[in-house]
Amino acid sequence: MDTKLVKVSDLRLGSVIAKDIIANTQFPIIYKNTKVARDHLPVLKAFQISQVPVLASSIELEKANKQEVAATSSEQRETIEEAYITPFERKYIDVVEKFKMEFLNWESGSKVDITKVRTNILPLIHDVLENREKIFILNEFSDSKNYIHHHSIAISLICAVIAQKMGYSKGDIIQIAIAGAVADCGMAKVGKKIREKNGPLTEYEFKEIQEHPYYSLQMVNSISILKSDMKIAVYQHHERLDGSGYPRGDKGNAISIYAHIIAVADVFHAMTCERVYRTKESPFKVLEMIRESEFGKFNIKVVQALTTCVADLALGTKVELSNGLEGSIVFTNKTTETRPVVKLDGSNDIIDLAKNRSIYIERLIL
Template sequence: MIRKVPVEELRPGMEVVKLSSEIWEHLPFLYTRPGVIESRSQVERIRAEGYLHAFIQVGEGGEAMDRRLDGLLAGPDSLPPPKPRVPFEQEMEVARVTYDRAMHHAKRIIHDVKLGRKVDYEASVETVDAIVNSAIRNPDTLLCLSKLSDYDDYTYAHCINVAAIAVVFGEYMGLGREELVRLGLAGMMHDLGKTAVPSRIINKRARLTDVEFEEIKRHPEYGCDILVRQREVTDDVLEAVRDHHEKFNGSGYPERLVNRDIAPFARIISLADVYDALTSDRSYKDAILPNKALAIMYGMRGQDFDPVEVQMFIKCLGIFPSGSLVKLNTGFYGVVYESNPSLPLMPKIKIILDEDLRPIPSELVDLAAAQALGNRNLEILECADPASYRLNLRPYLTRSG
């Protein structure tokens, strides 16, 4: 398992998890240099450099970690009943158009805000309405597409990914349609305030100075200032934009709100925001595998996130979220098509590569159905990193066969 600990609890022999992502905005004083802690003097140096927390690996490898999470999240009592879905391949064609149009709209509104223009709110509602429609028909398509965006478009893709992931989770939690649209609007606009922060700070790869971080901490309020001038924007959208960096234990910003004092939409946006930051490629860093990102977020429960809400978020996405490349016990590789909230280790997968990573005629397999029929010979061993094999998964996910 992965656990977030205060730096003062680090001890020689503990292993710090590799965490090369855009998480600095959420955890600016996080120590992220991976490897085993060698000595007490190393801990003292880390403290002296001003770091407050680190993520450590607690005694279990990837497969054990997945199974432990599966056991913790398998309780059926809080699980919403399954809903009928449009087939993945059928909805993917529609979802791809929806996603591409949303990306175009995100570029437009960010450009307009930088020029001092108002956000086209009516067009924003139409864009999010299409995202909500797709999430209702088959949420796994949007989750797949959120992991296939090009890093050169990260600024825009992040807005759309957060909106899509938040809507998928909100739909899973039973929010009504109008609520989902407002939630999606909040997700799409949650970082508009960054347009008022100097680009040298936004694009800085090194650790921020205290002064720079204080400026970053103002972007939720900048975002509210941009949107409050538009009368169409509802209070719950404004609250979500303002509060999306608040934390369960009161250590967030800008108001250091605690637990249920944080607006409900903001708590959902925060989960989607961190997940997308962890799992997105950038020009200067590789994404973290989706299952590892969820394990990291689980390690943040009770500190950054409400323990129940982060557990439900992981149930929604699945231990192996849609779009994940997985290695099977046969040595073959597959890509996850659809998650299975009731049996997180048994999603639907498309087997696409042999043990030597050579393409094979694809085969769609429902692991849960196969086991129900007595076939226990096929299972997922671990997530794999497509970047390590120079694989582009998009063709496998956006076409049938």
């Protein structure tokens, strides 16, 4: 029978294991033809299994029984990914849901309640400031359907980390993070069909998208607790150093440093996430793309602040590489932060990613 190698995060309960799963044990930890059940979750977690072979026919059967599955209890439908949910992810999802409700209110014409936005997101900001590596897994939580809501929260958290790395005071860090959260609030004034279009935008639609920084400024302009510098940053966060941005095509020193922070956070998260027209991308690969192919568009100090967060990863941090292998970071080169030296699990093999350019870190295993 045909088999398919499936990431643990993509499995569903009831999938049939195609081969014995061996993990440095005398006997398989899960035997061939076993249906994946809740009891297997701690086993997979304990042995750090990231992918398993599954019978393709069981996947097709699951699709064919979609209506029947929909009628079963939520507990039976729970995915393995949901069972693995961490306290941080649960908190993050809750904040995204609250932000979504605020966004729906903005669509209906309500004013931005910045106090509520701040109250909801502040605990997450404190979390990422203490554990900066979490910004590299935010794309794993996002989904294309609710992308705009995930994106706003993620921008806020990434802004906070960048601002912290750049040495800003705690008060300014919070201000920049909140500005990042509401930078795209003006998208609530853009038609939903345009926002969620699966395909190329017409000239009219693209111009409408380009108006959203102006709409955002209108929506936050009367908020007294948001500093004027942050309001300017909200308006300018799609401007670029070389003048290629929008809405006005500002360039060089005319663009606020705070706008650059939001811009880098915005692009970094957007390029790593699954969208209706593309799959998610490695945060580490995206960092290299921003630093190389997008050079000259962003303030280099801001880009470097985000990049050095990789150098801050603790030695021993578990990673999955683009070739599917897993290992631990054993050395970080300060001149090539995104390409550390990795020791592969289960062997003494070492891969220096700075010398093996075809391989990169796919994701962190936190």
